[in-house]
Amino acid sequence: MIPELGHYALVLALFLALVQATLPLIGAARGDIAWMDVAKPAAIGQFTMILVSFLALTYAYVVSDFSVLNVVQNSHSMKPMLYKVAGVWGNHEGSMLLWVLILAMFGGAVALFGHNLPPTLKARVLSVQAMIGVAFLLFIIATSNPFIRVDPAPLDGTDLNPLLQDPGLAFHPPFLYFGYVGFSMAFSFAVAALIEGRVDPAWARWVRPWTLAAWSGLTMGIALGSWWAYYELGWGGWWFWDPVENASFMPWLAGTALLHSAIVVEKRDALKSWTILLAILTFTLSLIGTFLVRSGVLTSVHAFAVDPARGVFILALLVIATAGALLLYAIRAPSMKMGGLFAPISREGALVLNNLLLSTATATVFLGTLYPLFLDAIDAGKVSVGPPFFNATFIPLMVPLIAAMSVGPLLAWKRADLAGALSxxxxxxxxxxxxxxxxxxxxxxxxxxxxxxxxxxxxxxxxxxxxxxxxxxxxxxxxxxxxxxxxxxxxxxxxxxxxxxxxxxxxxxxxxxxxxMTERIQVMRPGDTAQIAGYELRFDQVEERPIANYQAKTGTFTLSRNGEFLATLHPEERWFPVSRMSTTEAAIRTNWVSDLYVVLGQEQQGGTGGYATRLYHHPLVPxxxxxxxxxxxxxCVSLSDRRFRIGVPARAKRDRQPTPQPAE
Structure with missing residues (x-):
């Protein structure tokens, strides 16, 4: 019964999104306050229904309801509760439900807290946001329904991908989606402003907090993903320029440029057209990332390789949303006033340089990520683009950006003295x-x-x-x-x-x-020692034991330096019998200045009792x-600024004199 409730709530959310996408937009065009006011209850109602649907799916995972196909394919009765809950978004259908939940949450937040927005702009913003919701709700209901039943229900599930059964991956997707989807709010504000034909400093002040919230969430999401890759995959690295990593990094770069560009609009009423374009492109890059991980064109633990029909649906949505917004931009942008003029050496000039370098860096990552996929799609051969390309092209762009980052805030608006700032x-x-x-x-x-x-x-x-x-x-x-x-x-x-x-x-x-970084790879037997970066590691033993839903092969290493005991490390190799997959759990000893990283590999054949071990010393990696x-x-501190919460700066303190009372 609960899964059916979740399914019906999802359908009801679609109807509410359709109402929210049409009536307020028509009301804003006609100046009809009553129709515009429909946006608020529709947005709150849509969020409530999607929340009910999400909670229904979560309930099915928590109680291991194996009559639901999605639970069968991504859970197991022996799985720890944290990973049962994380399994909700550890698959295509559940993650898309989380996607639309966050989308509706941002719309509901604008409906509840956007008191200072002009009624017409607020109605149009919520309508554009609902149009995105309509598309994705249709996508879920038509192609990715998480509530499909299976009859007869199996006794147990096939388990979640073992690589995803990790605290880092439990929290990484919600933060990542918060950033991905949060940029939809900047997109909605941009399209609404284009429809109205007005972009001013007030608009920039309204759009900045939503962009800042999305940027903060995406920053944390990328960091958690990097941290997971570092300690879970056992390769000793934290970033590999993988296409799925790049899919989240591109909107982060564009969003960073958008945040800085919006400052110029707010402070100097300049760069309006460019800021609108950045808002559109930032969310477009989020949609591209969604397409990459759900179209089947990538093979990655992060990717949901599903049937091509789903990828075509998302690609069509990407084309319609981007082409429609860019067409509206092409029509409206020429009529926007240029705003205040400024000298090249000024705060505005520094922010323009910031935008140019970040935009070029985004284009570089975009080209390096999509070009090999494009060639492969048209059967023009396979090209490998990896870390050497990105390191050779991306890093040189970051050098002047970081160099200018400290100088820019010290420059005055409009015209500045560079020598004075440097002094x-x-x-x-x-x-x-x-x-x-x-x-x-x-x-x-x-x-x-x-x-x-x-x-x-x-x-x-x-x-x-x-x-x-x-x-x-x-x-x-x-x-x-x-x-x-x-x-x-x-x-x-x-x-x-x-x-x-x-x-x-x-x-x-x-x-x-x-x-x-220092690296050592060797075969070690119990009793052997290895030296790395001034440390000594003694391999003591290997112990096998069953834990929850996997078998653990745990190594014991004693770490010392100059004969002084420092720590005991326990790297593991885990075998998941249900999914028939193994994972590596690195043992990491950190002093917050460097990490000593130990990986226990496969036992060597031939009965020698030796194990392949990898040792790494990473200075400064924490x-x-x-x-x-x-x-x-x-x-988050910036987000708490009064201007973003209330829309006006703090009221100046004045000595208050008692108000004279009128004579009676």
Whole structure:
């Protein structure tokens, strides 16, 4: 009965989405307030129905209802509860239900909290958002129904892909979809603004919080996926420029450009046409990512290789949404006023440079990801595009971007003094040189690119700190005044500083792990020892034992340094008998400055008792994820700014005199 309730709720959500997509849009065109007001209850009702449907599917997984085909194919009665719940979105049908749930959640949030939006704009935004919902709800009901029954019901399921039975993968998709789908809100605001024919600073202020929320979620989603790939797959790396990784990275790059471009629209009423185009393209890249992982064109643990009909449906949706929005843009964009003029050396100029470099980087990743797939689709041969291509093309674009990241916030609007801004960064430059010399000393040299990476990381981090101290006049004014300035600083400024500093920390982690990683691969028997990066690892034993729904082969390694015991490490090889797959669980010992990483491989044939083992030492690698978390925190701090929550800056404090009472 519960699955049928979920199915009917999904159908009802489709009808509510159809109402929301049409009546408010017609009402806005006719100036009919009553019709425009339909958008709010329709959006809330649509979200409620999809939530009921999602909870119904979750219930089926929790109680192991094997009369539901989706549960049979992706769950098992012996699976831990966390992975039973994660199994809801660990498959195509359930993940699409999560997709539309987040889509409806953003629409419901605008309906509930968009009090400051003009009625016509709000009605059009919610209508465009509902049009996307209609398309995906039709897609789910027609081709990807998660509530199909199976009769007779089997006694047990076929289990979830073992690689997905991991805490990182349990939380990675919700954050990733929050970012993917969240950019639909920027798309809806852009299309609604084009329909109205008006883009102004108020529009940029309304669109920024939704873009910021999506960007923060996507940042965390990508970080969790990278972290999972690092410790679960046992290969010692954290990023491989895999097409599915790139599918999430492209909208992140475009979304970062959109956030910075919207600042220029809000502050200077400039770059309006470009910002609208970025909003359209950012969500288009999200749809491209959705198509890649669901069309069957990719083979990846992240991808849902399903029948081609589903891929064609999503491709058609992608073409219609993008072509329709771009056609509207082509018609309306020429009529948009240019806005304020500015000199090349200015805050606006720095943000334009930011956008140019980020857009070029996005295009580079797009070309490297899609070109091999395109050639393969037309039978023009197979081309392999991997890390060498992306490292050779993407990294050079990031060097000037990071270099300018610290300078831009110190420039004045409209026209600025570059020499003056650079002079305020002299302490950041000194600290950067110290960090480079420290890296040179600690690692006895190293590749030139590694030292450049350290320089960029230090420059970004200390530049963000110096910019903040400059704002509050630290050491240039009494501490009381600096404190007053710090307290009065907008949260968006704090968020920018935190996010930029987090980027510096993440760059340091990427540089250290790539340039100074040490690797050892050998066959070890119990009692053998191996040396790596000054550490000694003794292989003690291997123990086999049943755990939950898998068989674990656990190794025991004793870690020491200079004869002093440090830790006991337990890498595992897991065998899942239901799905007949094995996974590798690396043992990682971190001190938050570096990781020692141990992988237990296959037992060697011939009865020698030896096991293939892989040892890695990763300097600074924890900083990658620490930096990503800091960036997400920066986004959340910015999101709490009063201008984004209420639409106006904080009211200035004034000495209030008692209001005189009228004489009676």
């Amino acid at each position: 305020r960064l002299k302490f950041a430059a000194v600290l950067t040189v110290i960090c480079v010399l420290g890296a040179l000393y600690a690692y006895q040299g190293g590749p030139v690119m590694a030292l450049l990476g350290v320089a960029l990381a230090a420059w970004a981090f200390f530049g963000a700190i110096i910019e903040l101290t400059d704002r509050i006049k630290l050491f240039r004014a009494p501490l009381a005044e600096s404190w007053r300035r710090a307290v009065g600083l907008p949260r968006s400024s704090w968020g920018m500083t935190i996010a930029h500093a987090g980027m510096g920390v993440a760059i340091a982690g990427m540089t250290g792990s790539a340039a100074w 900083w990658i994820w620490i930096g990503c978390v800091i960036m997400m925190i920066g986004g």
